[in-house]
Amino acid sequence: MHETNISEATLSELSGKLRAAGLRTTKQRLALADLLFSGGNRHITAEILHAEARANGLAVSQATIYNTLNQFHEAGLLREVIVEQGRSYFDTNLSDHHHFYIESESRLIDIDNQDIAISDLPQTPAGFEPAGVDVIIRLRHK
Amino acid sequence: MHETNISEATLSELSGKLRAAGLRTTKQRLALADLLFSGGNRHITAEILHAEARANGLAVSQATIYNTLNQFHEAGLLREVIVEQGRSYFDTNLSDHHHFYIESESRLIDIDNQDIAISDLPQTPAGFEPAGVDVIIRLRHK
DNA sequence: AGGTAATTTAGAATTATTCTAAATAAATTA
DNA sequence: TAATTTATTTAGAATAATTCTAAATTACCT
Ligand SMILES: [Mn+2]
Ligand SMILES: [Mn+2]
Ligand SMILES: [Zn+2]
Ligand SMILES: [Zn+2]
Numbered sequence: 001m002h003e004t005n006i007s008e009a010t011l012s013e014l015s016g017k018l019r020a021a022g023l024r025t026t027k028q029r030l031a032l033a034d035l036l037f038s039g040g041n042r043h044i045t046a047e048i049l050h051a052e053a054r055a056n057g058l059a060v061s062q063a064t065i066y067n068t069l070n071q072f073h074e075a076g077l078l079r080e081v082i083v084e085q086g087r088s089y090f091d092t093n094l095s096d097h098h099h100f101y102i103e104s105e106s107r108l109i110d111i112d113n114q115d116i117a118i119s120d121l122p123q124t125p126a127g128f129e130p131a132g133v134d135v136i137i138r139l140r141h142k
Numbered sequence: 143m144h145e146t147n148i149s150e151a152t153l154s155e156l157s158g159k160l161r162a163a164g165l166r167t168t169k170q171r172l173a174l175a176d177l178l179f180s181g182g183n184r185h186i187t188a189e190i191l192h193a194e195a196r197a198n199g200l201a202v203s204q205a206t207i208y209n210t211l212n213q214f215h216e217a218g219l220l221r222e223v224i225v226e227q228g229r230s231y232f233d234t235n236l237s238d239h240h241h242f243y244i245e246s247e248s249r250l251i252d253i254d255n256q257d258i259a260i261s262d263l264p265q266t267p268a269g270f271e272p273a274g275v276d277v278i279i280r281l282r283h284k
Numbered sequence: 285a286g287g288t289a290a291t292t293t294a295g296a297a298t299t300a301t302t303c304t305a306a307a308t309a310a311a312t313t314a
Numbered sequence: 315t316a317a318t319t320t321a322t323t324t325a326g327a328a329t330a331a332t333t334c335t336a337a338a339t340t341a342c343c344t
Contacts, residue, residue: 024290024341046331061293066332085222085230086300087331100267115264118277122257125242128281135260135277139270166310166321188300203324208301228331229300 005056006034014038021075031058032068036078041093043081043108049090081108083136098135111137147198148176156180163217173200174210178220183235185223185250223250225278240277253279 006014014033015025023029035052036042050065069090072078081089083101089108098116100109116135124130148156156175157167165171177194178184192207211232214220223231225243231250240258242251258277266272 026291026341028292063294063333064292067292070333080227082224082227085224086228088227100270102267102270103273109267111264115262116260117262118258118260120257120259121279122253124279124281125244125251127284128242128244129284131245131280131282133277133279135275137263137266137275138273139266140273142269142271168310168322170323205302205325206323209323212302 006030006038010034010038017077021072021077023071023075028058028060028064029068031056032060032065033072036072036090036092041091041110043089043091045087045089047087081134083108083138098137100137100139102139104141111135148172148180152176152180159219163214163219165213165217170200170202170206171210173198174202174207175214178214178232178234183233183252185231185233185241187229187231189229223276225250225280240279242279242281244281246283253277 011030014030014037017033017037018025018029032049032053035049035056036044046062046065046069049069050060050062053060053065069078069088073080073090076094077092079091079094081091081099083089083099084103084106091108093110096113098111098113100111101107102109118133118135153172156172156179159175159179160167160171174191174195177191177198178186188204188207188211191211192202192204195202195207211220211230215222215232218236219234221233221236223233223241225231225241226245226248233250235252238255240253240255242253243249244251260275260277
């Protein structure tokens with residue numbers, strides 16, 4: 001039995017992910033990576049991740065939650081999604097996609113790249129190049 | 143001579159705008175409205191507006207800057223643009239348009255609706271309706 | 285195992301924004 | 315116009331997400 005309830009296979013997979021990112025495989029990072037990457041894709045805030053970690057019995061500080069999310073983001077393991085003032089969402093879905101955002105529920109829904117077409121892109125201002133295109137369709141209850 | 147340096151014509155135009163929004167025409171609102179609406183369109187933060195107001199000799203508190211931006215926004219005189227974590231931009235351009243965002247300069251550039259085409263919009267989730275579509279093209283130095 | 289550098293952490297600090305409650309100013313009424 | 319009512323402004327406190335600091339702990343390498 002482990003300190004955590006991560007399966008042997010998942011554990012070595014997650015370890016590899018951390019190593020590849022140049023990050024040491026600590027108990028905290030493994031457990032957070034498991035929460036983030038072992039299920040389906042997720043859109044998650046620091047607050048939610050912290051709550052989930054604690055609910056799963058992991059003693060982890062707020063600082064580590066933020067450090068880890070930022071390190072994973074810098075390493076390209078997470079994408080940051082900015083849709084509301086004040087707090088950041090982190091997205092485990094690294095594919096080229098866009099979002100619906102339901103403000104009343106603070107919820108993001110993926111829009112596959114194939115399900116949207118942006119054409120006639122305007123000329124990029126001289127000296128700059130596109131670093132990413134974010135499409136956010138804000139939704140309200142009908 | 144006025145307490146402010148707003149022209150007679152502009153003044154009555156701005157007063158009308160405030161009245162139409164159900165807001166009293168105060169010295170502060172008139173001066174801020176002049177900064178916001180009397181030149182070309184702008185993308186502005188609370189901090190920048192406050193600095194400009196003070197630079198123009200208007201004694202106005204931080205609270206009033208925030209109150210005014212929020213009231214103008216609620217009244218539909220300003221659009222809010224969220225592109226970075228932490229702070230909001232307010233946009234005087236109410237036409238249907240999108241944005242380039244130069245993160246290194248904290249600068250927004252308008253993309254006219256005619257210069258971009260979003261087609262094949264995905265089906266909106268049941269029970270919801272689109273409240274707005276934001277396209278942000280993030281730029282970095284080449 | 286021992287040495288070194290990375291990581292974690294509690295708690296303080298920071299930043300943008302909102303709130304509170306008292307003073308002031310605008311609008312309305314008499 | 316004076317009195318009254320209601321909205322606005324404001325200083326300063328409060329809040330909320332995030333980052334920083336510096337000390338303790340842990341991972342990794344030899
Ligand atoms: Mn980040
Ligand atoms: Mn607002
Ligand atoms: Zn997503
Ligand atoms: Zn704009």
